Amino acid sequence: MRTLYLALKYLAILLWSSFVVFPFLWALSTSFKTANGVTSGATYLPWVDYEPSLLGWESLFGGAGGINIFGPYLNSVIVTVSASVVSLVLGTLAAYGLSRFRFRAGFVKNGDITFFFISQRILPPIVLAMPFFLMLQTLGLLDTLPGLVIVYIALLLPIAVWVMVDFFNNVPRELDEMAWLDGCNPIQTFLRVILPNSLPGLVVAGMFCLIFGWNDFFFAFTLTFTNTQLLPVAIVSLNSSVTPWWALSAACLVSVAPLLLLAFLAERFLSRGNLAGAVR
Amino acid sequence: MAEIHLEQLAHSYAPDAPERVYALQPLDLTWQDGETYALLGPSGCGKTTMLNIISGLIRPSEGRVLFDGRDVTGEDTRRRNIAQVFQVPVIYRSMTVAQNLAFPLVCRGLPRARIRQRVGEIAELLGLSTFLKRPARELTADQKQLISLGRGLVREDVSAILLDEPLTVIDPQMKFELRKKLKQINEAAGVTMVLVTHDQNEAMTFARTVIVMNHGRIVQSGEPQELFECPATEYVGTFIGSPAMNFLATVPREGRREVPDLGLGLSVPKGEDARSGTWTLGFRPEHVFAEGDGWPLRGRIRRIWFEGVEQVLEVEAGETVFRAKLDHARVRTGESVELRIAPERLALYRDGQRVGAGYD
Numbered sequence: 001m002r003t004l005y006l007a008l009k010y011l012a013i014l015l016w017s018s019f020v021v022f023p024f025l026w027a028l029s030t031s032f033k034t035a036n037g038v039t040s041g042a043t044y045l046p047w048v049d050y051e052p053s054l055l056g057w058e059s060l061f062g063g064a065g066g067i068n069i070f071g072p073y074l075n076s077v078i079v080t081v082s083a084s085v086v087s088l089v090l091g092t093l094a095a096y097g098l099s100r101f102r103f104r105a106g107f108v109k110n111g112d113i114t115f116f117f118i119s120q121r122i123l124p125p126i127v128l129a130m131p132f133f134l135m136l137q138t139l140g141l142l143d144t145l146p147g148l149v150i151v152y153i154a155l156l157l158p159i160a161v162w163v164m165v166d167f168f169n170n171v172p173r174e175l176d177e178m179a180w181l182d183g184c185n186p187i188q189t190f191l192r193v194i195l196p197n198s199l200p201g202l203v204v205a206g207m208f209c210l211i212f213g214w215n216d217f218f219f220a221f222t223l224t225f226t227n228t229q230l231l232p233v234a235i236v237s238l239n240s241s242v243t244p245w246w247a248l249s250a251a252c253l254v255s256v257a258p259l260l261l262l263a264f265l266a267e268r269f270l271s272r273g274n275l276a277g278a279v280r
Numbered sequence: 281m282a283e284i285h286l287e288q289l290a291h292s293y294a295p296d297a298p299e300r301v302y303a304l305q306p307l308d309l310t311w312q313d314g315e316t317y318a319l320l321g322p323s324g325c326g327k328t329t330m331l332n333i334i335s336g337l338i339r340p341s342e343g344r345v346l347f348d349g350r351d352v353t354g355e356d357t358r359r360r361n362i363a364q365v366f367q368v369p370v371i372y373r374s375m376t377v378a379q380n381l382a383f384p385l386v387c388r389g390l391p392r393a394r395i396r397q398r399v400g401e402i403a404e405l406l407g408l409s410t411f412l413k414r415p416a417r418e419l420t421a422d423q424k425q426l427i428s429l430g431r432g433l434v435r436e437d438v439s440a441i442l443l444d445e446p447l448t449v450i451d452p453q454m455k456f457e458l459r460k461k462l463k464q465i466n467e468a469a470g471v472t473m474v475l476v477t478h479d480q481n482e483a484m485t486f487a488r489t490v491i492v493m494n495h496g497r498i499v500q501s502g503e504p505q506e507l508f509e510c511p512a513t514e515y516v517g518t519f520i521g522s523p524a525m526n527f528l529a530t531v532p533r534e535g536r537r538e539v540p541d542l543g544l545g546l547s548v549p550k551g552e553d554a555r556s557g558t559w560t561l562g563f564r565p566e567h568v569f570a571e572g573d574g575w576p577l578r579g580r581i582r583r584i585w586f587e588g589v590e591q592v593l594e595v596e597a598g599e600t601v602f603r604a605k606l607d608h609a610r611v612r613t614g615e616s617v618e619l620r621i622a623p624e625r626l627a628l629y630r631d632g633q634r635v636g637a638g639y640d
Contacts, residue, residue, distance in 0.1 A: 177337050177370075178370040178428075178431075181357055181362060181432075183387035183388050185356075193372060196374035
């Protein structure tokens, strides 16, 4: 009975894993094909099923009819990382305040302020495109990295606040009280006691910020022209009258790589540092 | 170290409500420097509220808190220099045991050498020396509670140490050790300690003064012996002591109140009307004895059980049931017995309050 259960369990895991991994394998295989290799039916194994070629990869690094991916890559890293860091810092501070201190302006209370943050993500992005465009244009920041960073902060901050408020609400208040009793002022309490215990929350919020920032196409597309191209836009620009599946596959793998790496690194923090046991 | 005075202090968690519900009824209380106190009472009686007001975690809705005559009611927790240990151990998970113990001193900016010396001393005292370099989160619950306590003790100038049921998570053997340790620390350092508990044994063995609370009110405060011998109310008599004190229903008879089934009674003090109010006759099961001089208590044994080496007899006489705690009486359930009680051990309670000095 137990063996059967285990067998079924592993079968389910195996099926699900292949479902998740298959697109990557498919992309990997496709990235080494040529036009012939793609159109001549389903083939999987290089050298056996089809003759591998580096055409797709070459087109990412300045090959014929391709792009140079380094520029957009660097832009994406700069914009995503700086926007995420700023959002995380501001968002964590805001979230601690919202979690621990009582704010009140008329009928507006803490919960309403928290909701106000997240409500910005409820709007369809298209509604924001025009105002953002006009604002950046007025400020002379259209098609520049700082302009994009500002817009991305506006997009990522609600996520950081939302995740961290929820996290801080689950950090026992006794920890704050104990720090006060030990002689900390509110800032010391936050920096020395609460923050070191909040690594898992910071990792989750940071991951969300990086993923959302990295994957955004819409604002990267609407607020830039040629000077500051971000990675998703650059990848789309590969497309032409004949879809270059090989180049797109290679680009897709290149753009997913840092997120995969990040997920593996973050996973270690998440499983190690849960907060259970700070009190008790 | 400081004398703590609570002046006309009261607290309500909803001060704006049309009808005020007090978690703590208005009270005046002085805690002398270097003494041990226990706040005893059932859950929700206002004990923790009182502690949190003293440490500044809660602002009282009425009254003042004075440390050595200085008004600290509006002061932040960190300025009051109070140590408090919560029911569940609170530790800084990201730090080692040594860093945990040093934290209050680091916050106060003491020189490093001094901090190291103090941490060493406190770790020695609490038996944590071998764990100093270990991450605090890896220790057991009672060791963590020792760390919480240690963070309170590490400050030499601490105003008072407030212990909010700190021994709940600790196993019984360790509990005893820890209580002893706390007493030693109190004697050595002369620091005021207030222990909140709902365990009467803990209160009675730890503190020189026990304060019994109920419904946000101080019912009685005094030395443990006094609370046991002369409970001011039926509530205290029932709450302290095991088994609880006997309170027997009485009827009026010629200026006296008597338990009809036992023929036992006391004169009502002058100025009191024996005919109005509900009167009971109270005595401790421990004060009943098997033979010797005293007033007789006759009845039939309904039940017998043991508490430690002592026997508790539940005796019925007509409608009346009382309990007696004896060393080892050779009796069986269902037998008739004649027990005795010294008349000066009897006291009258009117509407739950002790009346007069007792027998005269």
